[in-house]
Amino acid sequence: MNIERIKEKYPVGTRIKLKYMDDDYAVPSGTCGAVDFVDDEGQIHMLWDNGRTLALIDGLDDFEIIDIEKGIKI
Numbered sequence: 001m002n003i004e005r006i007k008e009k010y011p012v013g014t015r016i017k018l019k020y021m022d023d024d025y026a027v028p029s030g031t032c033g034a035v036d037f038v039d040d041e042g043q044i045h046m047l048w049d050n051g052r053t054l055a056l057i058d059g060l061d062d063f064e065i066i067d068i069e070k071g072i073k074i
Contacts, residue, residue, distance in 0.1 A: 019062040
């Protein structure tokens with residue numbers, strides 16, 4: 001996926017729920033957060049609800065977009 005498509009798919013404020021992150025400093029599975037920005041390498045920088053700020057990598061980390069108002073995944 002190219003970087004512009006990642007930026008379009010995950011605009012600022014998009015709510016995400018983490019399923020799994022392959023990182024020594026990963027946030028816990030099930031943690032939710034909001035997209036802060038997508039950088040020029042395509043990393044999705046997050047403001048996690050637990051106060052962390054670790055970025056996601058589309059295609060490597062396992063996560064889903066959620067709709068908080070409806071309480072469902074998209």
